[in-house]
Each structure stands twice: as C-alpha cells, then as structure tokens.
Amino acid sequence: MRLMKLPETFLENMKELLGGEYSAWLASYEENPHQGLRINTGKLTAETWKSISPYGTEQVLWTGNGYYIGDQDRPARDPYYYAGLYYLQEPSAMAPAALLPVDPGDRVLDLCAAPGGKSTELGARLKGQGLLVSNDISNSRAKALLKNLELAGVSNLCVTSETPEKLADVFGPFFDKILVDAPCSGEGMFRKDPDLIKSWQEHGPSYYAPIQRQILSQAVRMLKPGGYLLYSTCTFAACEDEDTVHWLLDQESELELMPLLLWEGAQPGINKEPVIRLFPHKIKGEGHFAALFHKKSSSSSQKISEEQATGKTRRKGQTGALRKGPSDAELGEGFLQWEQQLSSPFPRERMMIRDQLVYLLPEDFEPGWRLRYLRTGLLLGEQKKQRFEPSQAAAMVLxxxxxxxxxxxxxxxxxxxxxxxxxxxxxxxxxxxxxxxxxxxxxxxxxxxxxxxxxxxxxxxxxxxxxxxxxxx
The missing domain is CATH 2.30.130.60 (Archaeosine Trna-guanine Transglycosylase; Chain: A, domain 4)
Structure with a gap:
C-alpha cells in the first residue's frame, strides 16, 4: 500500500502527540488496514463459530467475539452473513460496545447508532430482554441501521431518527446504559478510508468538538442515577477526546470517570487519564478513543421516582399488568394459523396492531412516547384481508x-x-x-x-x- 498524502497540520499534531513513536505510527500507514467480523452471540457461541467458520479465527484482543479476516475473504457474499451470524466491522470499532457493561434487562440507548455495528452487539448482549433504543439523526442512515438490527435478529428494539434534544425531552433520566459513539473528524480512519481526509480539511476537530459536547450534555439528561455512559470517537485529536472528557466532568458534577483496563497495545490518555486510546502502530486495527462515565446515585437532585423518570405508573417488568393486547378477532385467522406453528407464542399483552401491521413491543416500551420511529419493537407481519404475512424480521428471530x-x-x-x-x-x-x-x-x-x-x-x-x-x- 503506498503512503497516502496526509495533511501537514495533521502530521504536526500527531508528531506533538506521539513524540518518539511518531515514526512508527507514520510507517503503519504503509500497511493495509485490518479487517474483521464480530459474531452475533445472540445466534451462536464463539465455540460454535470456531467449528463452522469458513474464515480466519484469530481473535481480536478487546472483545471475546471479534475475529480478523483476510484480504481475500468475501464474508459479505456468504449465506452465513445473510443469516445474521456476524457483522463486518473494523476491529478497533468493536471496542466501544465491548467496554459498555450491558446486562440482559437493561434499558440501553445507542445515541449515534448508524450503521449499526455497535447496536447489533448491544442487542445481542441484552438477549431479547429489556429495551434497546437505537437512534440516528439521519433518516437515511437510520434505515440502514434498522436493516442491520433486524438481520441480527434483535427483537427488543426501537429505531428512531431524532435529535438528542428531542429524545432527552421525551425520555428524561430513563436509561441504564448509553453509548455515544460521536460524530468526529475521523483521524483514526484515514488509513481505512482516505476519503475522510478531504472531510477533515473542510471540517476539522474544532468543528466537531462543540457538536460532541452538545450530544453528551443531552445524553447525561437521559442517564439514570447509577447508570453508565460510554463516550467514543475514531479520532486522535485531544480537543475531541480528553478535553471533551474533562469538559463533561466539569459540567456534570454527578459524573465520575471510571477506569478502563488496558490490554496489549492500548494506551491511557495523554495525561494518563483512565481512558483508552488505540493507535494503528500499536494494535491490529485503526484509531479509537473511549471513556466510561458513571452517574452517581447519591445526588439528591437526581433522585427521582420511576414515575417521574418514565411517565408511567407501573414498575419495570409489569407491562402485561396494564395491557391485554389484541384479541383473536383483531389478529385474524391468518395470524392464528401462523401462530400455531410456534412452540411458544409471542406474549399477547405486548402486541400492538397499527395500520394492519402487527408488532411485538419491547419490555418497558411506552406507546405514549412521541418520537419519529422507523420501528417500534419486532414487526411480526402484516394483515392482508383474510391472510397474514409474517415479516422478514420475524423470520430472523426464530x-x-x-x-x-x-x-x-x-x-x-x-x-x-x-x-x-x-x-x-x-x-x-x-x-x-x-x-x-x-x-x-x-x-x-x-x-x-x-x-x-x-x-x-x-x-x-x-x-x-x-x-x-x-x-x-
């Protein structure tokens, strides 16, 4: 791979940042970028993948289900890809979702989610329990996000296309875990995608830093006391990384920075902050930055009841106590015949019919939320006169x-x-x-x-x- 033409200002910044490691970093741009796939643990285990994998099985250090693939591999032209068994993802981009401590049953928000690499991993770790809200302000990008989530068989999802401000106004402090993989200047991806260099020259780090801080401010509004927020970028610029971390800590007294364990090749922050920096000369991957925040639960200003936080009068897990769901007559004979083939039916109390479409709503979903949705839960199918047509999304969860x-x-x-x-x-x-x-x-x-x-x-x-x-x- 020939050495690409990198902007002089960028090179000067990196020389100051890296010091004696600058030459090694620059030499890494003569190498081809690494490619990877992350298996979908919602469908299979790492052990199963190793027994059937048609591709390389060298594991990515920072995630238990990521693997490197060769330049000649064509995993996107494989039936297993269409079965949603894996997602193609640059190895360093696997880090943010791996670092956010998600458990089944959590309410999780992926605020800048498209095209879905991180959301599909978060959805797999929820194991169909709780709620995953995946948002992207771009409607066209959100459509790609929806496809990838449905291909992966994620059922407890809501896909939205809203501004962070609108989401914060609707939800308030609702989420247990939030991922903000923020729009950034993309310096860490120059080797993988040289077209980003032109974008950097038009809109550099100073353009993105205020945007990132605005997004983070709204994310904090949506984080419950005791919750965790993972902030990440794919850039090296301190003003988008450590400076933004310090700014957020100064602005939000209830937040504390949580230490992240370093793995081989991972670096701490510029001033040894307990964050993670990834550089292409240190790891088999591109450039990334990640910081994990915890929202203290002792702040009296943040101690609000479940009713205040969600606008609901029920506790988590009581969805069925307040909803009966559609009747057999409303669902129709076609749906009932299809349902008979299921070994265990979908919970009726979580079903909703809208415009002849039948949905299975996630736990803790509130129909009163006024948002621009691309999907509310799992689309089971469509009612058409005397018949029912199950959806592609329903197939992928069975x-x-x-x-x-x-x-x-x-x-x-x-x-x-x-x-x-x-x-x-x-x-x-x-x-x-x-x-x-x-x-x-x-x-x-x-x-x-x-x-x-x-x-x-x-x-x-x-x-x-x-x-x-x-x-x-």
Whole structure:
C-alpha cells in the first residue's frame, strides 16, 4: 500500500502527540488496514463459530467475539452473513460496545447508532430482554441501521431518527446504559478510508468538538442515577477526546470517570487519564478513543421516582399488568394459523396492531412516547384481508426449535444462493413429502439451522417470499 498524502497540520499534531513513536505510527500507514467480523452471540457461541467458520479465527484482543479476516475473504457474499451470524466491522470499532457493561434487562440507548455495528452487539448482549433504543439523526442512515438490527435478529428494539434534544425531552433520566459513539473528524480512519481526509480539511476537530459536547450534555439528561455512559470517537485529536472528557466532568458534577483496563497495545490518555486510546502502530486495527462515565446515585437532585423518570405508573417488568393486547378477532385467522406453528407464542399483552401491521413491543416500551420511529419493537407481519404475512424480521428471530415448519439447507447447497436471489426452491421427492407442512403454509427457510426468511409450501417447490430489499445481488 503506498503512503497516502496526509495533511501537514495533521502530521504536526500527531508528531506533538506521539513524540518518539511518531515514526512508527507514520510507517503503519504503509500497511493495509485490518479487517474483521464480530459474531452475533445472540445466534451462536464463539465455540460454535470456531467449528463452522469458513474464515480466519484469530481473535481480536478487546472483545471475546471479534475475529480478523483476510484480504481475500468475501464474508459479505456468504449465506452465513445473510443469516445474521456476524457483522463486518473494523476491529478497533468493536471496542466501544465491548467496554459498555450491558446486562440482559437493561434499558440501553445507542445515541449515534448508524450503521449499526455497535447496536447489533448491544442487542445481542441484552438477549431479547429489556429495551434497546437505537437512534440516528439521519433518516437515511437510520434505515440502514434498522436493516442491520433486524438481520441480527434483535427483537427488543426501537429505531428512531431524532435529535438528542428531542429524545432527552421525551425520555428524561430513563436509561441504564448509553453509548455515544460521536460524530468526529475521523483521524483514526484515514488509513481505512482516505476519503475522510478531504472531510477533515473542510471540517476539522474544532468543528466537531462543540457538536460532541452538545450530544453528551443531552445524553447525561437521559442517564439514570447509577447508570453508565460510554463516550467514543475514531479520532486522535485531544480537543475531541480528553478535553471533551474533562469538559463533561466539569459540567456534570454527578459524573465520575471510571477506569478502563488496558490490554496489549492500548494506551491511557495523554495525561494518563483512565481512558483508552488505540493507535494503528500499536494494535491490529485503526484509531479509537473511549471513556466510561458513571452517574452517581447519591445526588439528591437526581433522585427521582420511576414515575417521574418514565411517565408511567407501573414498575419495570409489569407491562402485561396494564395491557391485554389484541384479541383473536383483531389478529385474524391468518395470524392464528401462523401462530400455531410456534412452540411458544409471542406474549399477547405486548402486541400492538397499527395500520394492519402487527408488532411485538419491547419490555418497558411506552406507546405514549412521541418520537419519529422507523420501528417500534419486532414487526411480526402484516394483515392482508383474510391472510397474514409474517415479516422478514420475524423470520430472523426464530429457529427450527421455535417454529414447526422449517426447511434447512447446507451452506454448500446451491439452492441457498438461489433462494437468497429470490428464486423458487425446488424440492426433492423426499423433501416435498413433509406431512407437518400445511398446504400453502409458511415455511421458515434456513441454512444449517439458522433462519434466512420465508417461503410458501407449494408441494414440489417452495414459493420464494424472501424480502426483496435484502436479496443477494
């Protein structure tokens, strides 16, 4: 890889920042950037991945489910990618979500979430419990975010496209954990994406620092006492990193900086602050910065009741006590027939019907929130006259153990690619003789047992119902 033309001002700043390590850092730009994938632990374990992986299994140090891949690998052209088994992500970008201590049942906000690399990891760690609100102010970027979350099989999600100020006005101190992977000058990604250099020359660190601080101020408003906020950037500039950390601590007395354990190659802050800096000459990855804050729970000004925080009169976990959900008549015969194939039905009290679309709402979701949504919970499907069409998102959260009518093919079966391209799937005589499949019923199509999408039983063939917007191109 030839040495790219880096701005002189940037080089001078890095020389001052790195001192004696400057030459090693600069030499790293002659190397190719590292590529990686992060497996979806909501669908499989690291042990399972190692047993089936068609790609390299060298692990990324700072996360237990990240792996390096080779330059010749094409994981985006693989059925396992379409099954949501992994997300393609630059290795250093895996750090922020790994450093935020998320537990199942938490209320989590990813404030600047698109395209979804960090949200998909947060969703996997929630294990379908609690609530994940993934937001991006750009509606077009939020659409890509939604696709990646649904591909990963995240069911307890809300995808919004709002300003941080609007979210803070609606939620107040509601979230247990918040991730702010803020828009930044992108200095740490120059090697991976040289086009960012032009953007840096137009809008450098001094442009982004005020934006980051405004976003963080609103994030703190939404963090519950006792909660954690992870701030990250992919830049080296101190004014966007340590200076912003110190500014936030000065502004918000209830916040404290939590130490982050260093791994091999990770560096502390400029003045040895307990934050993490990643440099491409020190790790197999690009540049990143992360700082973890804790909101003290002893501040009397922050001690508010659950009712004040959420505008609700119920406690966490009591969703069903106040909702009955739609009746059988409202859901329709088509839905009920589809539901019969489930080994355990979705909780009726968390269902909602809107514009003929049937949703499964997450725990702690409040229908009264007035926000610009792209998705509220898991879209189960659409009611159409006397029938029900299950959604692509619903397919991605199921499995052969959860849904009775499944057809699974091996990854090497050429019909897998044909299905992903939207073609009809021909069945052998033995495959077509499945007594458990109702005539013209919905079939969950899988690869090696992991769901891909839907088809309709037509005897000797499966009529393809794979979502057109996701098809193999």
């Amino acid at each position: 499995s052969p153990s959860r849904y009775a009518c499944c057809f699974s093919m091996k990854r090497s079966d050429e019909r897998v690619i044909r299905y992903l391209k939207g073609e009809t799937v021909s069945l052998t005589e033995e495959e077509a003789g499945q007594d458990a499949w109702p005539k013209n019923g919905w079939i969950l199509v899988c690869v090696d047992g992991w769901p891909l999408g839907w088809a309709k039983n037509a005897g000797a063939v499966l009529k393809n119902k794979y979502y057109p917007g996701w098809r193999w191109q």
